[in-house]
């Protein structure tokens with residue numbers, strides 16, 4: 001019988017692209033559990049929602065009874081549900097970040113303690129490292145999370161590790177670097193720049209824009225998570241795996257590339273004051289992931305950006321609706 005894979009947060013950016021990838025490239029049955037917060041968008045799954053190997057459960061990973069029932073039906077869990085926006089954690093408070101990213105992870109872990117499964121993959125984040133002390137950052141790099149978001153991801157990450165050590169559960173911790181691609185909420189920097197440029201609005205850059213990140217195209221991330229599901233368990237259980245490209249690019253350079261790709265004037269770049277809690281530089285080591293699973297990122301930044309820009313150009317109704325919602329919820333709060 002085909003494996004049944006639970007993907008939490010399925011209506012979000014990375015998980016919806018990952019689900020589409022699993023349905024297209026594997027025989028797995030996929031179950032998605034999503035609370036449909038402001039970041040969850042069923043439009044992200046619209047083209048696969050009626051797929052015979054996908055079932056969708058509207059619910060919260062903090063609901064222990066529901067989680068127990070859903071976990072009883074699956075072989076593999078990919079926990080990708082999270083409060084994921086660094087700036088929101090800084091500006092609006094950390095409470096939801098703590099309950100979803102730490103307590104939600106604990107509830108899932110306790111569910112597999114009660115009923116073991118084949119493997120549990122926690123989608124952590126490279127943000128747990130903080131600013132790079134060395135370059136590239138390997139999995140031994142110290143954890144110095146700099147924002148409430150990053151601290152809650154580090155909490156979930158280390159909690160998952162403790163369940164591997166303490167209870168011998170089959171847990172793998174994955175630290176993807178910055179993803180970009182179709183269906184990413186326009187609050188995140190690359191889609192924000194693209195949608196600002198398409199609207200002829202200024203591309204707002206905090207500080208001088210020198211902060212750089214290792215940018216991973218979302219389909220490459222989907223292939224990486226699939227490779228971790230398929231790797232021999234004894235090779236990956238208890239391991240932390242970076243998912244990165246090994247190449248970095250600054251935020252200012254991205255603003256320029258977006259404007260060039262859309263044929264818009266570079267004068268649309270606008271600098272704002274620096275914000276607290278930001279990470280300066282991030283480049284991931286790709287060595288361990290390649291050694292343990294054979295995976296390597298395949299998409300160059302130029303190619304990924306071209307595909308991403310094309311998607312936002314063709315899906316204007318998708319991002320305009322999110323922007324309208326954002327404006328109306330900001331004005332009613």
Ligand SMILES: NC(=O)c1ccc[n+]([C@@H]2O[C@H](COP(=O)([O-])OP(=O)(O)OC[C@H]3O[C@@H](n4cnc5c(N)ncnc54)[C@H](O)[C@@H]3O)[C@@H](O)[C@H]2O)c1
Pocket residue numbers: 008009010011012013014015033034035036037038039040041059060061062079080081082083084085100104123124125126153175176177178179180185
């Ligand atoms: N986007 C990135 O660059 C990046 C990089 C590294 C790691 N990550 C991690 O990858 C995962 C996915 O990130 P994303 O950017 O696709 O996020 P996203 O914000 O687009 O999607 C998150 C999804 O989780 C759902 N969700 C939130 N709280 C929930 C809860 N309590 N119960 C059930 N569902 C809930 C939301 O409705 C949404 O559909 C997250 O764990 C994030 O921390 C993201």
